[in-house]
Amino acid sequence: xxxxxxxxxxxxxxxxxxxxxxxxxxxxxxxxxxxxxxxxxxxxxxxxxxxxxxxxxxxxxxxxxxxxxxxxxxxxxxxxxxxxxxxxxxxxxxxxxxxxxxxxxxxxxxxxxxxxxxxxxxxxxxxxxxxxxxxxxxxxxxxxxxxxxxxxxxxxxxxxxxxxxxxxxxxxxxxxxxxxxxxxxxxxxxxxxxxxxxxxxxxxxxxxxxxxxxxxxxxxxxxxxxxxxxxxxxxxxxxxxxxxxxxxx
Ligand code: HEM
Numbered sequence: 001x002x003x004x005x006x007x008x009x010x011x012x013x014x015x016x017x018x019x020x021x022x023x024x025x026x027x028x029x030x031x032x033x034x035x036x037x038x039x040x041x042x043x044x045x046x047x048x049x050x051x052x053x054x055x056x057x058x059x060x061x062x063x064x065x066x067x068x069x070x071x072x073x074x075x076x077x078x079x080x081x082x083x084x085x086x087x088x089x090x091x092x093x094x095x096x097x098x099x100x101x102x103x104x105x106x107x108x109x110x111x112x113x114x115x116x117x118x119x120x121x122x123x124x125x126x127x128x129x130x131x132x133x134x135x136x137x138x139x140x141x142x143x144x145x146x147x148x149x150x151x152x153x154x155x156x157x158x159x160x161x162x163x164x165x166x167x168x169x170x171x172x173x174x175x176x177x178x179x180x181x182x183x184x185x186x187x188x189x190x191x192x193x194x195x196x197x198x199x200x201x202x203x204x205x206x207x208x209x210x211x212x213x214x215x216x217x218x219x220x221x222x223x224x225x226x227x228x229x230x231x232x233x234x235x236x237x238x239x240x241x242x243x244x245x246x247x248x249x
Contacts, residue, residue: 002182003192005173006031010107017129019104019111019119025131026138027194029107035194041135043197049088052201056084056208064212069219072237073152076213081147081205082140089136095144097121101137102144106230139198147202149226149233150188151209156234158210159218165232217242 010029014020023029027038059080067075082095097118104115111119119137126133149167157164166188170181189196196202216239224235 002173002175003171003187003190003194005175005182007194008107008172008174008179017120017123019101019115021129022101022119022134022137022141023105023107025134027135028138028142038131038135038138039194039197041132042139045089045135045139046197046201049085049201051204052084052088053204053208053211055087056080056205057211058208059084060209060212064216069238069240072155072213072216072239073148073234074236076209077148077151077155077237078144080209081151081202082144084205084208085143085201086140089139091125091136091140094122094125094140098137098140098144102141105141142196143198143202143205145231145233146196147205149231150202151206152234152237153232154206155210155213156218156223156237159216159239160221160223167231167233169230169232171230213239215241 007029009031010023011020012024014024025038027035027042030038060076063075063080064070070076078099079093079095082098083093086092086094086098100115100118101122103109104111122137122140123129123133126136146168153165153167156162166184168184168188168190170183171190172179173182174180184190187195189199189202219238219240223237226233226235
């Protein structure tokens with residue numbers, strides 16, 4: 001199966017603690033025994049974490065209690081999953097720094113100074129630049145856009161009555177010496193030896209967020225989508241309290 005092919009390799013001779021170092025030390029961009037070991041490390045960090053639904057519910061409620069009209073993506077879908085997961089991994093709320101690193105995580109992006117500085121703070125919070133720190137940061141970065149997309153897409157579909165789309169559209173593999181895009185259609189969490197190890201956590205986080213957003217409705221009828229070939233998710237999703245004409249809430 002195509003998804004079992006290796007991922008395009010990333011440079012490994014890179015400055016310790018840089019975004020390039022993060023790529024070179026996470027399961028996501030590793031192959032062979034490095035992938036097996038780093039994936040096992042990521043799984044071992046995720047495994048003991050219990051159901052995150054209640055925590056996501058409580059955190060979302062705490063945020064929206066003070067809000068009437070707001071952008072769900074900025075206020076909830078981006079910060080809540082990462083904040084809750086960080087806490088479960090024994091870290092403070094590092095969601096703002098994770099968002100900066102997430103935007104520079106993929107190898108086609110040249111990281112800016114803000115992303116490098118944010119990664120420096122994350123490494124410090126994790127106690128230094130080693131493979132375990134990379135694994136914890138990698139989990140948070142992987143969770144960031146993908147879970148925001150899961151929440152944004154499902155919420156947008158739920159509130160608008162339109163069909164739900166999957167957030168991560170494609171990935172990349174090295175096949176016959178070439179880096180090729182591989183569509184993920186029909187497999188929202190991937191498949192094979194690199195399938196998403198965080199699917200249980202992501203769905204629990206999304207469920208808790210939805211539960212806390214009962215009673216809100218969309219204020220805009222037109223959603224603006226993130227412009228990325230790989231991600232399909234609302235850039236902003238404005239909601240307000242109140243009952244819709246057709247009683248959706
Ligand atoms: C708590 C939230 C999440 C965590 C901690 C997480 C973690 C990870 C990690 C560590 C990997 C790399 C696995 C490897 O290379 O062996 C991965 C891969 C993947 N994740 Fe997640 N993820 C989360 C949420 C999501 C969501 C919401 C989606 C989409 C609906 C998603 C889709 C994927 C896909 C498609 C892959 C495979 C990529 C590939 O095969 O190239 N993840 N995830």
